């Protein structure tokens with residue numbers, strides 16, 4: 001938690017932690033109250049039940065507190081959503097293709113890979129589509145997940161903040177070998193990325209095209 005591997009980690013983890021704390025707090029409170037009332041109002045101590053008709057103060061309290069909590073969660077969620085859908089201008093474009101059961105990535109210069117290579121501290125824009133069924137592109141360490149469909153273009157973006165290798169998974173059951181649909185993202189510093197990029201010669205593809213003509 002809060003390791004800041006991508007630009008979405010801290011806001012996502014903050015929302016998760018807040019939800020967790022609120023849930024645990026009410027779980028403990030409700031459990032305690034339930035046991036306390038079972039003990040306090042059992043038949044031996046209170047042989048005769050009493051009818052109660054409403055309590056305005058209590059009703060306002062148990063309406064207002066959950067409403068405020070839900071609105072806080074909505075605010076966190078909305079902020080995160082806005083950040084995720086607004087791709088920064090000039091982000092490096094990469095095409096992502098999903099198919100049973102692998103991911104492939106295509107870069108601006110035409111290079112294709114099974115592993116996603118990106119430079120650190122650079123916004124990356126993913127344009128994703130599927131060749132067959134529904135998949136979901138998921139980088140757990142980056143807190144990004146997006147469904148990928150065969151008939152529609154899907155956009156996602158992120159900015160890696162630390163170099164390293166992180167798993168990419170498919171988060172939508174897509175057939176027999178869904179559980180094997182893993183890949184990897186390799187985040188390189190700018191120098192290493194440029195070196196990796198220079199390994200590829202787009203000329204090769206140009207030659208093939210010329211022959212076709």
Ligand SMILES: [Cu+2]
Nearest residue numbers: 135170174181
């Ligand atoms: Cu899949």
